[in-house]
Amino acid sequence: MPRHQNTKEKILESALKLFSEKGIRETTIKDIAKDVGITEGAIYRHFVSKDQIVSTLFSTYAERLYEELISVAEEKTSIKNRFFKLVKTFLNFCFENPQAFKFINLFHYLRAEEVKNFQNLPKDALMKFMDEGFKKGIIKVRRELALAVVVGTLERTFLLVEGGIMEREAGLEEELAEVLWKAITYQ
Amino acid sequence: MPRHQNTKEKILESALKLFSEKGIRETTIKDIAKDVGITEGAIYRHFVSKDQIVSTLFSTYAERLYEELISVAEEKTSIKNRFFKLVKTFLNFCFENPQAFKFINLFHYLRAEEVKNFQNLPKDALMKFMDEGFKKGIIKVRRELALAVVVGTLERTFLLVEGGIMEREAGLEEELAEVLWKAITYQ
Amino acid sequence: MPRHQNTKEKILESALKLFSEKGIRETTIKDIAKDVGITEGAIYRHFVSKDQIVSTLFSTYAERLYEELISVAEEKTSIKNRFFKLVKTFLNFCFENPQAFKFINLFHYLRAEEVKNFQNLPKDALMKFMDEGFKKGIIKVRRELALAVVVGTLERTFLLVEGGIMEREAGLEEELAEVLWKAITYQ
Amino acid sequence: MPRHQNTKEKILESALKLFSEKGIRETTIKDIAKDVGITEGAIYRHFVSKDQIVSTLFSTYAERLYEELISVAEEKTSIKNRFFKLVKTFLNFCFENPQAFKFINLFHYLRAEEVKNFQNLPKDALMKFMDEGFKKGIIKVRRELALAVVVGTLERTFLLVEGGIMEREAGLEEELAEVLWKAITYQ
DNA sequence: CATGAATGAGATTTCATTCAT
DNA sequence: CATGAATGAAATCTCATTCAT
Numbered sequence: 001m002p003r004h005q006n007t008k009e010k011i012l013e014s015a016l017k018l019f020s021e022k023g024i025r026e027t028t029i030k031d032i033a034k035d036v037g038i039t040e041g042a043i044y045r046h047f048v049s050k051d052q053i054v055s056t057l058f059s060t061y062a063e064r065l066y067e068e069l070i071s072v073a074e075e076k077t078s079i080k081n082r083f084f085k086l087v088k089t090f091l092n093f094c095f096e097n098p099q100a101f102k103f104i105n106l107f108h109y110l111r112a113e114e115v116k117n118f119q120n121l122p123k124d125a126l127m128k129f130m131d132e133g134f135k136k137g138i139i140k141v142r143r144e145l146a147l148a149v150v151v152g153t154l155e156r157t158f159l160l161v162e163g164g165i166m167e168r169e170a171g172l173e174e175e176l177a178e179v180l181w182k183a184i185t186y187q
Numbered sequence: 188m189p190r191h192q193n194t195k196e197k198i199l200e201s202a203l204k205l206f207s208e209k210g211i212r213e214t215t216i217k218d219i220a221k222d223v224g225i226t227e228g229a230i231y232r233h234f235v236s237k238d239q240i241v242s243t244l245f246s247t248y249a250e251r252l253y254e255e256l257i258s259v260a261e262e263k264t265s266i267k268n269r270f271f272k273l274v275k276t277f278l279n280f281c282f283e284n285p286q287a288f289k290f291i292n293l294f295h296y297l298r299a300e301e302v303k304n305f306q307n308l309p310k311d312a313l314m315k316f317m318d319e320g321f322k323k324g325i326i327k328v329r330r331e332l333a334l335a336v337v338v339g340t341l342e343r344t345f346l347l348v349e350g351g352i353m354e355r356e357a358g359l360e361e362e363l364a365e366v367l368w369k370a371i372t373y374q
Numbered sequence: 375m376p377r378h379q380n381t382k383e384k385i386l387e388s389a390l391k392l393f394s395e396k397g398i399r400e401t402t403i404k405d406i407a408k409d410v411g412i413t414e415g416a417i418y419r420h421f422v423s424k425d426q427i428v429s430t431l432f433s434t435y436a437e438r439l440y441e442e443l444i445s446v447a448e449e450k451t452s453i454k455n456r457f458f459k460l461v462k463t464f465l466n467f468c469f470e471n472p473q474a475f476k477f478i479n480l481f482h483y484l485r486a487e488e489v490k491n492f493q494n495l496p497k498d499a500l501m502k503f504m505d506e507g508f509k510k511g512i513i514k515v516r517r518e519l520a521l522a523v524v525v526g527t528l529e530r531t532f533l534l535v536e537g538g539i540m541e542r543e544a545g546l547e548e549e550l551a552e553v554l555w556k557a558i559t560y561q
Numbered sequence: 562m563p564r565h566q567n568t569k570e571k572i573l574e575s576a577l578k579l580f581s582e583k584g585i586r587e588t589t590i591k592d593i594a595k596d597v598g599i600t601e602g603a604i605y606r607h608f609v610s611k612d613q614i615v616s617t618l619f620s621t622y623a624e625r626l627y628e629e630l631i632s633v634a635e636e637k638t639s640i641k642n643r644f645f646k647l648v649k650t651f652l653n654f655c656f657e658n659p660q661a662f663k664f665i666n667l668f669h670y671l672r673a674e675e676v677k678n679f680q681n682l683p684k685d686a687l688m689k690f691m692d693e694g695f696k697k698g699i700i701k702v703r704r705e706l707a708l709a710v711v712v713g714t715l716e717r718t719f720l721l722v723e724g725g726i727m728e729r730e731a732g733l734e735e736e737l738a739e740v741l742w743k744a745i746t747y748q
Numbered sequence: 749c750a751t752g753a754a755t756g757a758g759a760t761t762t763c764a765t766t767c768a769t
Numbered sequence: 770c771a772t773g774a775a776t777g778a779a780a781t782c783t784c785a786t787t788c789a790t
Contacts, residue, residue: 022297023212023296023297025210025211025212025213026212026297102296105296106296106297108346109210109289109292109293109296110209110210110213110293112350123352141362141366144347144352144353144354145344145353145362145363145366147343147347148340148343148347148353148363149336149340149343149366149367149370151339151343152338152339152340152341152342152343152344153335153336153339153340154339155339155343156334156335156336156338156339156342157332157335157339160331160334160335163299165310165331166331166332166335167331175328175332176332179328179332179336179370179371179373180336180370182369182370182373183336183366183367183369183370184366186366186369
């Protein structure tokens with residue numbers, strides 16, 4: 001019977017926070033343990049290694065974002081409608097899980113090779129959507145480019161807001177969706 | 188140029204390569220020394236610390252990109268013409284200095300606070316340009332958003348090409364510039 | 375027998391198996407618990423420490439072998455007859471309790487000093503027998519040497535069989551007894 | 562240029578001493594470092610891991626004993642003459658390198674599986690000799706049994722002397738060779 | 749009696765930096 | 770200027786033992 005409840009959850013939470021703030025290598029097991037309020041050794045009852053914490057976090061959140069995106073992408077509404085919803089979903093995820101989103105990006109930078117071992121990545125959901133839009137003739141630029149424009153813009157928007165360089169005003173999602181839709185449909 | 192100048196350059200070169208491939212903390216002084224073909228102690232003849240290597244690399248390449256961008260941004264031609272040139276310049280820098288560009292991004296992720304101590308960052312050049320375009324009424328979205336759309340898209344394009352997900356075909360720069368121009372000018 | 379008695383026996387059994395396979399330090403309390411099918415904490419209901427398990431095992435099996443040997447050594451038959459029976463008894467013990475025999479040897483290697491605290495060790499039984507044979511003039515080599523020849527040979531035979539280098543054919547005990555008897559009686 | 566000379570040699574020396582006295586797991590890197598007179602970290606400039614120290618020691622000394630034995634076993638003299646020399650060589654090795662011999666035995670106990678990866682083990686030299694003797698009809702017991710008798714006896718003799726139970730008198734080697742020769746040739 | 753989370757001490761290993769040569 | 774052994778601090782991980790449940 002656990003003395004603390006959900007210690008495993010707490011470890012993941014603390015790790016995510018610290019990794020996204022300081023970096024993976026820059027965060028020690030001791031840092032995480034201290035943040036959770038346990039000792040270093042206790043971490044290892046829940047995870048076999050620091051690396052397992054890292055992988056768990058990546059797969060958890062990458063998959064979570066994927067799920068949210070794919071469920072929108074597969075709705076039975078118009079391409080345009082779904083596109084606007086996708087933009088909103090993506091940004092919502094970023095702003096509600098800023099640590100997770102930053103961590104996912106960091107992971108891509110530091111473990112590019114490892115990323116290839118994971119399935120159901122966010123980009124797969126978007127790629128599928130872009131593909132459909134392109135084949136239906138609505139999206140005019142090929143799917144990879146559409147992906148670059150959309151994901152790049154949204155990610156950078158999030159980072160600028162996070163960095164205090166940009167404001168997150170009401171209607172931001174709408175405005176961005178508008179701009180991006182025009183960009184990829186040549187309207 | 189004397190031999191030691193060469194060594195210093197080589198150290199920076201190797202460090203940049205390794206940092207961009209594996210991460211900063213993940214790269215040891217020994218790794219760098221081995222890559223250069225000298226020993227650990229010798230590194231300290233040229234740099235007082237590992238951190239100095241990191242800072243030198245960041246300021247060097249961030250400034251270099253800034254210089255390239257600002258010189259285009261300040262040309263005496265039309266906004267549109269300069270915009271197309273900026274896109275080309277940005278992508279050229281990425282594809283010609285992929286390690287440097289990755290390193291700059293990584294540095295932003297890991298040392299967000301520290302970045303604020305540097306001046307003449309690439310985004311400053313672009314921000315200035317967007318500002319001018321917005322004030323002249325040609326660029327319709329406010330400068331931060333324009334920056335997000337442009338930088339985000341270009342960066343993501345580079346990463347997709349680097350990751351083997353997208354091809355770098357001839358005309359890519361043109362196509363991107365076209366798409367982005369439409370996006371931020373509402374044409 | 376009550377259930378906890380069974381558990382205690384099982385702990386000793388698992389510990390013996392693991393110690394003999396992997397070594398004492400190399401076997402953890404968790405390893406033992408898992409092998410028994412209980413948890414770490416439960417072990418401490420039956421033993422105050424890992425060391426107590428180790429000591430219990432050593433004294434149990436060292437004494438058991440001693441008992442078997444001394445009862446043969448003290449029989450009222452001829453020296454030769456008893457010698458042949460001793461060889462058989464020794465080898466039987468080895469082959470029927472290979473883990474115990476390996477553990478006893480390992481304990482001798484790792485805890486040479488501690489061994490001196492135990493009484494009724496197998497070698498005492500054999501030493502006594504050799505002494506008698508030497509004094510009666512039947513065994514020609516002094517008892518220590520006789521002990522070395524006999525114990526060394528039997529132990530090594532067991533190890534060679536265990537290691538798959540030698541076959542345990544029928545009549546092996548006879549053959550060995552024959553050879554050893556000749557060796558120590560100069561016949 | 563080394564600050565200490567032969568640090569690597571000293572590490573091996575200290576490790577051998579401590580391993581043979583206390584056991585492998587029971588000896589820490591700190592113990593070894595302290596014995597050598599350096600810090601723990603310095604060990605790792607000479608060996609990549611504790612395990613490498615262990616393996617190096619085993620292969621070094623197992624091979625050394627093998628070399629000594631095989632060179633005697635392959636001499637062009639009579640079987641009997643060579644046998645007497647082998648006994649002397651074996652015991653000499655034990656008494657001159659007691660730590661090494663104990664360590665080799667310990668390694669066999671703790672890493673039985675790993676031993677199979679090594680070539681040129683002492684037993685191979687002796688096995689070859691016994692084989693020749695058996696085929697020539699001089700040695701009457703099959704080679705595995707002869708090996709068990711000879712190696713077992715010599716090893717046990719060494720251990721008894723080491724343990725203070727037996728004296729190493731002049732002529733011990735002769736006496737043992739005599740006894741063993743009779744045992745395996747049925748004379 | 750049993751569980752298994754947690755502790756705490758310590759083991760192995762890593763690595764930026766120093767320093768004797 | 771260069772070498773590379775050594776330091777020393779810290780990081781990851783292990784594990785016998787304790788203890789709340």
